[in-house]
Amino acid sequence: MLAYKIYIKILFFILISLIISAIFYAYYFTKNYPLPITGRISFDAKITFIKEHIDRKKVDTIIVGSSIGLNNVQGTVLENASPKCQSVLNLSVYEATPTQIEQVLELTTVFPNLKRIIYSAQYSDFGYAGRLKDYDPAFIKAYLSDTLTLKKKISFYFHSCQNIFFCIQREWNWKDKYMQNNQFTYLGFDSTGSVPLHIYDKDIIMTRWEKPHFDKQSKQAFDALDRMSRKAKKENVDFIFVAQPYRGPLVKNFSHVQPVMQSFADQAKRIVTKNGGMFLNLHDQLHLSDNYFADRSHLNDQGSIIGTKAIGKFIDQTD
Amino acid sequence: MLFNSYEFIFLFLPFTFFTYFYLNKKRLTEASKGFLVFASLFFYSWWNIAYLPLILVSMLFNYTIGRQLTGKEKNDKQGTRKSLLTIGVLFNLGLLGYFKYADFFLINLNSLLHTDLDLLYLALPLAISFYTFQQIAYLVDSYRNETKEYDFLNYAVFVTFFPQLIAGPIVHHAEMMPQFAKARNKIVNYHNIALGMFIFSMGLFKKVAIADSFAIWATQGFDVADKLNMIEAWATSLSYTFQLYFDFSGYTDMAIGIALLFNIKLPINFNSPYKATSIQDFWRRWHITLSRFLRDYLYIPLGGNRRGEGRTYLNLFATFLLGGIWHGAGWTFVFWGALHGLAMVINRAWQKLGYRMHTLLAWFITFNFVNIAWVFFRAKDFDDAHKVLHGMFLGPLVLPVFLTPKLGFLAGTPIVEFGQWSQIFYNESLVLAWIFAGFIIVLGFKNSMEAREKFQPNLYYLFLTVLFFLSIFILYRKSEFIYFNF
Numbered sequence: 001m002l003a004y005k006i007y008i009k010i011l012f013f014i015l016i017s018l019i020i021s022a023i024f025y026a027y028y029f030t031k032n033y034p035l036p037i038t039g040r041i042s043f044d045a046k047i048t049f050i051k052e053h054i055d056r057k058k059v060d061t062i063i064v065g066s067s068i069g070l071n072n073v074q075g076t077v078l079e080n081a082s083p084k085c086q087s088v089l090n091l092s093v094y095e096a097t098p099t100q101i102e103q104v105l106e107l108t109t110v111f112p113n114l115k116r117i118i119y120s121a122q123y124s125d126f127g128y129a130g131r132l133k134d135y136d137p138a139f140i141k142a143y144l145s146d147t148l149t150l151k152k153k154i155s156f157y158f159h160s161c162q163n164i165f166f167c168i169q170r171e172w173n174w175k176d177k178y179m180q181n182n183q184f185t186y187l188g189f190d191s192t193g194s195v196p197l198h199i200y201d202k203d204i205i206m207t208r209w210e211k212p213h214f215d216k217q218s219k220q221a222f223d224a225l226d227r228m229s230r231k232a233k234k235e236n237v238d239f240i241f242v243a244q245p246y247r248g249p250l251v252k253n254f255s256h257v258q259p260v261m262q263s264f265a266d267q268a269k270r271i272v273t274k275n276g277g278m279f280l281n282l283h284d285q286l287h288l289s290d291n292y293f294a295d296r297s298h299l300n301d302q303g304s305i306i307g308t309k310a311i312g313k314f315i316d317q318t319d
Numbered sequence: 320m321l322f323n324s325y326e327f328i329f330l331f332l333p334f335t336f337f338t339y340f341y342l343n344k345k346r347l348t349e350a351s352k353g354f355l356v357f358a359s360l361f362f363y364s365w366w367n368i369a370y371l372p373l374i375l376v377s378m379l380f381n382y383t384i385g386r387q388l389t390g391k392e393k394n395d396k397q398g399t400r401k402s403l404l405t406i407g408v409l410f411n412l413g414l415l416g417y418f419k420y421a422d423f424f425l426i427n428l429n430s431l432l433h434t435d436l437d438l439l440y441l442a443l444p445l446a447i448s449f450y451t452f453q454q455i456a457y458l459v460d461s462y463r464n465e466t467k468e469y470d471f472l473n474y475a476v477f478v479t480f481f482p483q484l485i486a487g488p489i490v491h492h493a494e495m496m497p498q499f500a501k502a503r504n505k506i507v508n509y510h511n512i513a514l515g516m517f518i519f520s521m522g523l524f525k526k527v528a529i530a531d532s533f534a535i536w537a538t539q540g541f542d543v544a545d546k547l548n549m550i551e552a553w554a555t556s557l558s559y560t561f562q563l564y565f566d567f568s569g570y571t572d573m574a575i576g577i578a579l580l581f582n583i584k585l586p587i588n589f590n591s592p593y594k595a596t597s598i599q600d601f602w603r604r605w606h607i608t609l610s611r612f613l614r615d616y617l618y619i620p621l622g623g624n625r626r627g628e629g630r631t632y633l634n635l636f637a638t639f640l641l642g643g644i645w646h647g648a649g650w651t652f653v654f655w656g657a658l659h660g661l662a663m664v665i666n667r668a669w670q671k672l673g674y675r676m677h678t679l680l681a682w683f684i685t686f687n688f689v690n691i692a693w694v695f696f697r698a699k700d701f702d703d704a705h706k707v708l709h710g711m712f713l714g715p716l717v718l719p720v721f722l723t724p725k726l727g728f729l730a731g732t733p734i735v736e737f738g739q740w741s742q743i744f745y746n747e748s749l750v751l752a753w754i755f756a757g758f759i760i761v762l763g764f765k766n767s768m769e770a771r772e773k774f775q776p777n778l779y780y781l782f783l784t785v786l787f788f789l790s791i792f793i794l795y796r797k798s799e800f801i802y803f804n805f
Contacts, residue, residue, distance in 0.1 A: 004509035007776035011516060014785050022792055162325075164792035214742065 026161040042094040045187045058087040060115040064101050065092040069120035072244050072299045074308045075192025081312025090193035098224040099129045106137040110144045116238035122297045123264035124213035129220035196301040199294035208295035212250040215260040229275035239277035245288045247296045280314045320365040322573040343505040352472050359481035370444040381454040382474045388461035407458040415451045423648035446485045457492050482577040488588040489608040504582035515579030520787035522572025527790040530565035533558045536750050544706035548717045552710025554750045559697045560690045561757040572767045587768050593761040596681040598662040636660035655695040
């Protein structure tokens with residue numbers, strides 16, 4: 001047993017050491033890894049990516065969506081496929097619901113020359129309507145446009161202190177989980193922020209390959225689509241909604257898939273076109289074989305090239 | 320300013336602590352008390368300075384009435400004193416009623432009389448339910464001649480002392496005033512600092528690491544109440560049951576720990592309530608200082624158990640009904656209070672009949688009753704509560720697909736399905752693990768007050784304090800305490 005005074009001294013010495021170490025670690029983390037500011041690692045990584053690699057003023061085309069936007073549309077391919085898409089940014093976020101995409105699109109004001117938004121999705125994206133928590137678009141916009149106040153800058157660098165364990169976990173996982181292009185968590189962006197998947201043969205996860213999504217659809221998700229497309233029109237930005245391909249055998253063998261896909265496409269088309277946007281159904285147009293899929297709804301690298309070229313062609317024809 | 324915020328932990332608390340003891344060291348004891356009142360009011364005003372005048376007026380009014388009651392004890396007529404007390408209590412209840420229940424009253428009036436009276440949309444002043452109760456107790460005790468003649472500064476410290484100001488424990492003047500007056504409490508006490516740090520860090524851990532984790536699943540579940548299957552609904556209600564306990568007892572631990580730094584011992588407020596084996600036992604373990612207040616200032620004045628069995632049942636029921644209303648202006652709170660009142664009546668009748676129940680069964684019934692009743696406490700309205708309860712008892716039972724080979728024969732039954740057991744929870748595999756851990760903690764571990772008894776300045780408690788204190792590195796969620804709403 002220690003004397004109380006000694007006990008207190010040791011306790012405070014440990015606590016102060018921990019706090020100082022945490023501050024140093026937070027600074028190191030901020031310099032090397034995506035800062036946890038949006039609650040989604042792919043979005044955090046994208047914010048850092050935009051800050052470091054994208055000329056905001058040149059961006060004319062933004063791709064949004066969940067992984068269906070991130071993996072299925074390749075910005076670099078689109079830049080080559082369509083002369084109208086000079087500078088593409090893929091702003092998609094893994095697992096983002098339409099209501100979350102709506103939140104992401106609050107950032108578009110930092111891209112002054114934006115001409116079009118491409119929303120890439122499949123029916124499975126419209127089953128939920130969650131929102132990003134602890135998401136502060138004003139802070140992110142200020143960060144991206146270099147207008148953070150000194151106080152905010154300091155809070156930015158030491159933001160990681162608020163969740164050190166999360167940062168440590170993120171750092172540990174970074175190489176094995178987020179830097180492997182044969183995994184669905186891959187975050188190795190191409191020059192436009194897209195993430196082509198190199199998932200073939202043994203890397204395919206059979207449960208994701210063989211079983212379709214549930215047929216759940218959320219009204220709030222479609223409401224968000226309505227608001228997004230209306231907002232784009234108001235801001236004089238083209239809004240293109242792309243219904244992405246789904247594995248044919250699943251559509252054929254599971255009775256619930258065809259009706260829900262059809263209903264999803266019909267609703268999305270009605271909403272988007274009503275608001276002056278455009279609709280493209282790649283599933284019906286391409287009829288891709290299994291060779292181009294990484295699972296039931298994600299295209300592999302080759303599939304996404306085909307899909308993206310089709311989008312480019314569509315833009316050229318309709319823009 | 321939240322206890323679980325950096326500004327509180329690293330700025331407000333150290334500054335207040337050092338200044339308070341510095342002033343005491345310089346023998347400026349009145350100044351130190353004045354500083355403590357100022358710091359507490361600053362702490363209170365951090366949320367919204369607009370309510371500062373309200374607490375000041377409330378304190379001044381109650382102190383004046385209290386002094387009058389104490390001063391009149393010998394010479395004045397009983398009637399005058401009673402009138403003074405009535406005015407004092409009505410003022411407090413009026414204040415609480417106006418800010419907390421006005422819109423509830425108007426909504427019901429509009430609904431009943433088909434009128435269209437405008438609502439007031441008043442924001443509930445923080446802590447009003449707590450400081451009102453404390454001051455009612457002071458007035459009643461002044462009337463009973465159970466108070467001493469405190470000066471205003473002492474009274475102000477008693478009401479505003481920041482560790483307990485916002486959400487209790489509901490302290491009694493008789494247990495607080497002597498502590499503030501005691502000379503030994505004005506000197507830094509290393510034992511209390513060590514113990515206070517330990518209890519504070521434990522409370523911080525309960526709130527930040529445990530309650531806020533359960534909060535995610537409870538919120539997700541209640542947000543989509545109509546879509547819950549059976550397992551999801553139970554996971555939702557249990558998540559809230561654990562969230563509420565760890566949130567409120569975590570807050571209380573932090574309050575007790577902080578108060579100890581200032582050599583003030585706050586009363587115990589929780590004693591492993593989910594270990595209770597009867598509803599009476601539960602209320603002896605849950606929010607103990609509220610139960611104490613309701614017993615001393617409502618149940619006993621109503622007659623308690625001294626006016627026959629029938630009246631006792633009525634008093635019990637009325638006490639819990641009003642306890643429910645105290646928690647919030649809504650019919651779900653009223654119903655929650657009524658449920659507990661009814662359970663207390665049944666419990667008493669059962670005891671009178673002399674029947675015994677196996678401890679495990681008694682615990683099971685008590686815990687499930689409390690868990691189900693919390694659904695009404697948490698739900699926005701009856702419809703929401705009904706949806707969650709429907710899911711818990713009549714929702715489809717979705718079993719994991721890997722059980723199909725063994726339990727496939729159940730697939731034909733109307734309520735059993737095989738598939739993904741949860742579609743609503745983010746990271747659903749963690750929910751069940753956390754609920755299991757929640758049970759282990761509340762049933763298998765010593766509570767913080769028991770741990771306090773065992774505390775010694777050794778490496779084990781040093782390690783535990785540091786471990787719990789690591790919660791400051793997950794403060795990113797910045798969630799308020801549930802009882803701040805009451």
